[in-house]
Amino acid sequence: MKLIIQIPCYNEAETLEIALNALPKHIDGIDTIEYLIINDGSIDNTVEVARNWGVNYVVNFHRNKGLAKGFMAGLDACLRNGADIIVNTDADNQYNADDIEKLVRPILEGRSDIVIGERPIDQTEHFSPLKKKLQHFGSWVVRRASKSDIPDAPSGFRAISREAAMHMNVINEYTYTLETIVQAGRTKIAMESVPVRTNEELRPSRLFSSMFSYIKKSMLTIIRAYAMYKPLVFFSTIGGIIFAVGVIIGIRYLGFYFHGAGRGHTQSLILASTLLLIGFQTFVIGMLGDVISANRKILEDVQYHVRKLEYDRKEDEEKEE
Numbered sequence: 001m002k003l004i005i006q007i008p009c010y011n012e013a014e015t016l017e018i019a020l021n022a023l024p025k026h027i028d029g030i031d032t033i034e035y036l037i038i039n040d041g042s043i044d045n046t047v048e049v050a051r052n053w054g055v056n057y058v059v060n061f062h063r064n065k066g067l068a069k070g071f072m073a074g075l076d077a078c079l080r081n082g083a084d085i086i087v088n089t090d091a092d093n094q095y096n097a098d099d100i101e102k103l104v105r106p107i108l109e110g111r112s113d114i115v116i117g118e119r120p121i122d123q124t125e126h127f128s129p130l131k132k133k134l135q136h137f138g139s140w141v142v143r144r145a146s147k148s149d150i151p152d153a154p155s156g157f158r159a160i161s162r163e164a165a166m167h168m169n170v171i172n173e174y175t176y177t178l179e180t181i182v183q184a185g186r187t188k189i190a191m192e193s194v195p196v197r198t199n200e201e202l203r204p205s206r207l208f209s210s211m212f213s214y215i216k217k218s219m220l221t222i223i224r225a226y227a228m229y230k231p232l233v234f235f236s237t238i239g240g241i242i243f244a245v246g247v248i249i250g251i252r253y254l255g256f257y258f259h260g261a262g263r264g265h266t267q268s269l270i271l272a273s274t275l276l277l278i279g280f281q282t283f284v285i286g287m288l289g290d291v292i293s294a295n296r297k298i299l300e301d302v303q304y305h306v307r308k309l310e311y312d313r314k315e316d317e318e319k320e321e
Helices: 016-022 046-053 067-080 097-108 129-146 162-167 177-186 211-229 231-258 262-320
Strands: 002-009 032-040 057-061 085-088 114-118 158-161 191-195
Touching (some): 016 046, 032 067, 067 085, 067 162, 097 114, 097 191, 158 162, 162 262, 177 191, 211 231, 231 262
Parallel strands (some): 002 032, 002 085
């Protein structure tokens, strides 16, 4: 059983060694632990620090591509190097590395394929009251969209089985945390959450420039993921609301019309007709989206089998050597 711990890095030379030193060297049930960093276009000596420390693998981007791209590139590299379990953590030592054992335990016991660390958000001092409320609200929205019970959706501290990693796809370029939960929930991949500890903040978060930016990007990510995986429900709900408003305005116009005052409310008739048409068209878009979603599931299944053949063949070749 091989565990690879991956760390996305962007100019992390000052904190990376601290995070690496804290990583476990042995976990019961794990035969081999290896370490991988994703250098996301760093312009400092992040890679040099990692190599001097002794990481096993380095994935290099020549320019910054963002957290989501780095996460997926890390999964690919871990799978190609025979990982049975992949743990993702941060280079700023935000998470207590001793809790990695708690993350991998449900996978080792066969209970889950994805385990997400639940941070003590309300007890984290460097989180502002607004950020705490937004973290809770965002997690609630993700739970509704994914039909899961994950209490800390934005947490990047997570363990993923080989099987689950081969199923993963991340479309947005902002972050992987929310979309992967929605995807896993909608495709019924076994997930659970375990409480984890956090360390003192070594540097401010670089994921978003302002609270408004965080809210906007997070909501867009959730909406996009929900529209992708449940297009018929998503567009039918929107179309139904628009259609219902059109019906109400139409009934109002008919009331005036039958009382002989229809001429003075022609604009209501036009508005009602427009809303009814838009509502129907939105429903049709949902139908088309549902057909596209079915095709995407087929493509994802094909992609999974291609990945499995490729990664397993590489693993077999390495064993023969």
